[in-house]
Structures are given as C-alpha cells and as structure tokens.
Amino acid sequence: MDWLVRMNRVLDYIEDHLEQDIDYKHLAQIAYCSEFHFSRMFASLSGITLSEYIRRRRLTRAAFDLQKSDIRILEVANKYGYESADSFSRAFKKTHGIKPSECRHEGVSLKAFPKISFQLTIKGDTEMEYRIEHLEFDIKLAGKGETVNTNRAFKIIPNLWSKAKKEGFMQELIDLSWENPKCSLEGILGVCGKEAAIMDEEFTYFMGVRYDIEPREGMETLIIPPSTWAVFPNVREAWKRLYAEWVPTSGYELANLPCIECYYGPGHKPRHELWVPVVKR
Incomplete structure (x- = not known):
C-alpha cells in the first residue's frame, strides 16, 4: 500500500539523518501528507511524538558511539545536535538513567530504543460511519x-x-x-x-x-x-x-x-x- 510505503520511507529518512537537522516539513512531503496532520498522524500510529522518537533514536546511537570508541563526550553531543555537553548529559541521563561518562563502565545498563516500522493491521470488525x-x-x-x-x-x-x-x-x-x-x-x-x-x-x-x-x-x-x-x-x-x-x-x-x-x-x-x-x- 502506497500510504504504508511512504510512512516507512519517513522512518528510513530519519534513520539516515540522525546526525543532521531534520526538517519536519520535508518529512511530511516524503509521506505525501499535509504538514498540519503529519505530526499528529505519526504520534497516533507510533504512540510517541515525532520529536521524542527522533530524540530517543539519537540518544540510542550516542550510547553506542560512547561504548564502542574513545570519542569525546562533546563530540558526540555535537554529532547529535546538542549545543553543549551539559545539555547532552541531561538528556542522556533522562533517557538512560546514567551520565554519558558512566556508560563506558563495564556492566552498566542502558536503554536502546530501536527503529520502528509501520504495518497495517486489518481489523474489519467495526465499521466506520462517515x-x-x-x-x-x-x-x-x-x-x-x-x-x-x-x-x-x-x-x-x-x-x-x-x-x-x-x-x-x-x-x-x-x-x-x-x-x-x-x-x-x-x-x-x-x-x-x-x-x-x-x-x-x-x-x-x-x-x-x-x-x-x-x-x-x-x-x-x-x-x-x-x-x-x-x-x-x-x-x-x-x-x-x-x-x-x-x-x-x-x-x-x-x-x-x-x-x-x-x-x-x-x-x-x-x-x-x-x-x-x-x-x-
């Protein structure tokens, strides 16, 4: 279904541009959806706002980067759109429950928010009058x-x-x-x-x-x-x-x-x- 394909293209675009500014108007164009309705449609289908989804995906990627390399925290912060290490640390702790510097310690627990995908569930048990x-x-x-x-x-x-x-x-x-x-x-x-x-x-x-x-x-x-x-x-x-x-x-x-x-x-x-x-x- 074209509608489903377009919405999943939006998710692919987000995933490919997590290290860049993401224009919501452009996402609406990819979905061939009005700007007015796009954010509400995304939230209705996914159960999470568009900005929160992007934030969680970026912070998931940031945790992977910090664990797999010796990259400086400020570099990771800038990579995912945070202007300072402090603002990045606050967001990171809110999501993962620990400071960015602590995620490199062996045995720490982190939260990974995976990329979502949209699928159509056919119900058909209750008609919609319109x-x-x-x-x-x-x-x-x-x-x-x-x-x-x-x-x-x-x-x-x-x-x-x-x-x-x-x-x-x-x-x-x-x-x-x-x-x-x-x-x-x-x-x-x-x-x-x-x-x-x-x-x-x-x-x-x-x-x-x-x-x-x-x-x-x-x-x-x-x-x-x-x-x-x-x-x-x-x-x-x-x-x-x-x-x-x-x-x-x-x-x-x-x-x-x-x-x-x-x-x-x-x-x-x-x-x-x-x-x-x-x-x-």
Whole structure:
C-alpha cells in the first residue's frame, strides 16, 4: 500500500539523518501528507511524538558511539545536535538513567530504543460511519484559542470546555450561534489548530461558532477556506480510528487545514461530529 510505503520511507529518512537537522516539513512531503496532520498522524500510529522518537533514536546511537570508541563526550553531543555537553548529559541521563561518562563502565545498563516500522493491521470488525461534505464558501468563526499539549489533548480539551462553561464563555458562543445555517456545520465548534500547521508538541485549540459579522470584544476571528470534508459521528472514537484505520484505505489524503469538532445542541443526533478536511488521491 502506497500510504504504508511512504510512512516507512519517513522512518528510513530519519534513520539516515540522525546526525543532521531534520526538517519536519520535508518529512511530511516524503509521506505525501499535509504538514498540519503529519505530526499528529505519526504520534497516533507510533504512540510517541515525532520529536521524542527522533530524540530517543539519537540518544540510542550516542550510547553506542560512547561504548564502542574513545570519542569525546562533546563530540558526540555535537554529532547529535546538542549545543553543549551539559545539555547532552541531561538528556542522556533522562533517557538512560546514567551520565554519558558512566556508560563506558563495564556492566552498566542502558536503554536502546530501536527503529520502528509501520504495518497495517486489518481489523474489519467495526465499521466506520462517515459522509462527505463539500463546502464551497469560507467558514468564518468567532471565538478564542488556547494552547494544548498534543500528547495530553484528550485530557486538556474537555477541561477547556468545562472552564468555558464555568466562566460564561460557552454561553457567549451559544448566544452568537448560527440561526440560519448554510450547511450542517453548526453548533459549538472546536478547531484543532488555528495556525497553518500543527507543531509537534503543541497546537492551538480554537473554541468558537460560525459568525458572519464582527465578533464581540475579546474574541478572535478565524476563516477556513472552502474545502471537502469527511464527517464522522462521535468525536473521541473518530480521533482514535482516523489515522490508523480510515485514512490508509479511504482513497483520500488529508488536506492542509485544521479538523473541526462540532458539538450540537440538545436533541441533535449525533450529539457531536468530527469534520476532517480531505482531498482525493
């Protein structure tokens, strides 16, 4: 499968360039994936962020270098992108539990993090319900953004909504909510990354509603251009299965736009949906 081949090419490229600066944009190009989604897709498939994987592979290689030669610690530090021996020593100890100088002692225990590979597991026991929506107009939103750690997003985002409800911001959004919707994208919206691309460790989660006039004071405006969307019921379940199950077999690529979590009012079925921007392969 082309998708699987491309993701494993990314891993090969990382392995061949551990001693050099690695441009995440270039990795996304190798994967033929949007910059916006690449880091999240990598983390979803591997269970580890892209930057952490690269860090662990470099420190694994560094331990091998120190054990097999008399190379100076500073040289090894510089080889794997650390500006000083101190910063390298801190990272090394965090990973291996000992100082770099101690790894040359006979009998010490170290941790080796091997190169990973991606494989497709065919499940097929539970279908994924979805539909395709074509929105041929700009989506203008009013709201505000909050910084979210990618690894803790599923814990942080519900807390953001709880805080918004407690402080009255959610009611402000309800008051502004769309009265005559042009399409089925209505309700309270959570936009997963308002910037052009999600960074590896964190992104901006934008809470807002569709709103065509100037927003109230203290709110920001976000405009999402016309796009095609794959829409899934049940936000949390959709996030779990999107990258590993739907994308590899769908015939679509992920567009370089943010995903939108749509939370509807009482009585609406489904209660919430995940809108994923896509383009045909």
